[in-house]
């Protein structure tokens with residue numbers, strides 16, 4: 251039976267690491283009746299964190315989707331919760347979750363407020379136009395300050411944060427909230443783990459603040475809704491609770507207001523009220539715009555409404571390996587219904603695949619379902635060829651949804667199997683892991699024969715290697731981290747390459763004249779312009795020439811690093827009737843690139859990271875001094891809740907082990923966040939060292 255889409259919520263919980271997302275998810279499972287005991291994160295028992303090393307590290311890496319039911323105002327809601335990781339190395343996971351979510355609960359710690367990673371994720375959520383609520387957790391901790399966090403959301407994140415609640419009691423006496431919408435105070439009952447609450451009169455000492463912040467709320471919604479504006483000026487008390495909620499909902503959907511809530515998940519306070527507000531204020535799939543895609547046959551834009559009567563379309567947003575059912579592919583459906591046993595078309599592979607089974611996921615348990623309803627999220631088993639970002643649709647109604655962009659990896663490790671047995675298993679393990687994680691790349695160094703694993707940061711790769719050990723039982727030796735350098739051309743040059751070989755019998759001959767230059771647009775890859783006229787090179791050889799350049803640019807001339815982008819304008823050449831063939835022209839292009847790029851000002855580029863350190867004031871000197879020694883460029887200083895925030899751009903090559911060093915410098919009192927920013931040219935003296943090192947390694951092998 252079709253579900254009422256209005257009662258579906260696809261939500262995510264975004265948070266800086268340690269803000270309490272896992273604890274809260276646990277509470278949600280408990281309150282909604284999915285799990286019967288409360289698993290505590292610090293005991294490593296949380297249901298959502300079902301991968302072994304996540305339990306050990308106490309952080310959540312994969313965005314597993316969990317489904318729960320929630321009763322609100324006598325209606326039964328169907329809620330899919332996408333777990334999004336908070337660690338900076340996994341921004342890509344946050345990215346792809348945001349793509350398929352309709353709404354977000356954004357967590358803050360009441361003590362730490364807006365942290366660097368919150369800023370990154372907040373901006374990503376803005377980009378994807380995800381409506382959100384703010385939840386300020388850990389209200390029981392000393393130093394908790396709800397209103398200050400609201401202020402930070404306004405000032406640091408530039409959003410219209412409006413408190414919907416005020417905390418009753420503070421720190422260890424925090425016991426309830428004063429709800430500004432209903433103008434009622436509530437205190438959670440300890441006896442049943444906060445399952446129920448008692449309404450109390452608004453405490454005397456809060457009357458003044460309540461008046462002030464309720465007016466603030468009314469003004470914010472009135473500002474958004476003309477009809478309420480008049481009432482607001484005539485008699486604010488005449489605005490009903492329903493009117494406030496309706497206007498608030500519209501403002502949230504338009505991303506004009508971020509309602510702020512508070513609680514303490516650990517002390518079982520505020521999680522249920524937060525869920526009630528999710529049902530009340532966050533969008534259902536029906537509230538989202540129709541999804542737009544391209545028909546691959548006609549290249550014309552097509553749209554699909556979130557309706558079961560439309561043809562099916564959905565996005566595969568996550569591939570995971572489950573110990574019991576094997577490969578699971580998480581799919582968000584946007585239109586139509588996907589039935590198990592039916593066939594679905596994959597627009598990337600062009601294959602029709604049979605859906606053998608569909609599951610609704612409840613943390614680490616699966617519940618088999620007959621069909622995936624419109625707007626819902628489920629896990630599908632049965633795909634032979636599937637990748638993250640694939641569009642799945644009805645074969646007769648093809649559509650390609652905007653795929654997800656994944657950043658290129660910036661760091662690599664050389665890895666080698668410890669024994670021959672490990673060698674056999676390593677290939678299988680890597681193939682699986684690469685399929686699950688689009689930011690993980692693997693390649694073989696042509697000179698050394700080593701396998702290089704590349705990813706988004708040290709932690710990312712450590713976790714991958716850890717998974718190889720645990721899940722695939724592969725023991726490996728791992729080399730020192732390597733920076734993913736690139737090469738770029740800086741000027742243009744013209745070149746003629748004649749490729750000739752005469753070794754008895756039929757010879758080889760190709761002759762090409764081209765201009766090699768940096769690309770003028772910002773795009774990556776090869777821009778190939780064919781200006782051959784009069785058939786001086788036959789048409790059939792042109793693709794081989796292009797292929798030759800594409801292959802050649804994988805190894806630049808300075809130190810063998812890939813050339814990210816370049817332009818080739820092929821304008822002259824010649825051929826031989828008998829000796830010329832496709833391979834000759836491909837080899838001419840490869841050789842020609844090598845020769846020409848010597849004159850094209852090729853230089854090495856290195857990845858630069860944005861570093862943000864939050865430290866007690868007294869360590870500002872040592873921290874900035876250390877960043878300077880690491881070739882850091884200072885980008886700004888700020889203060890936040892009495893701490894110093896230092897922003898800098900620092901080459902990745904100088905940052906290995908930075909987190910550990912920072913701990914030493916500041917006696918463990920500072921925190922750092924590192925995100926990839928961009929590539930920059932390496933200073934000349936360092937470039938020489940890099941070249942010498944690369945050549946040195948090659949010689950010693």
Ligand code: GDP
Nearest residue numbers: 267268269270271272273291292388514515516
């Ligand atoms: P995550 O990294 O965001 O998933 O955060 P966790 O849920 O793992 O919580 C990090 C730590 O904070 C754990 O030790 C939790 O027990 C603790 N914690 C979570 N919520 C609260 C809270 O409301 N109050 C207090 N005092 N501690 C909390």
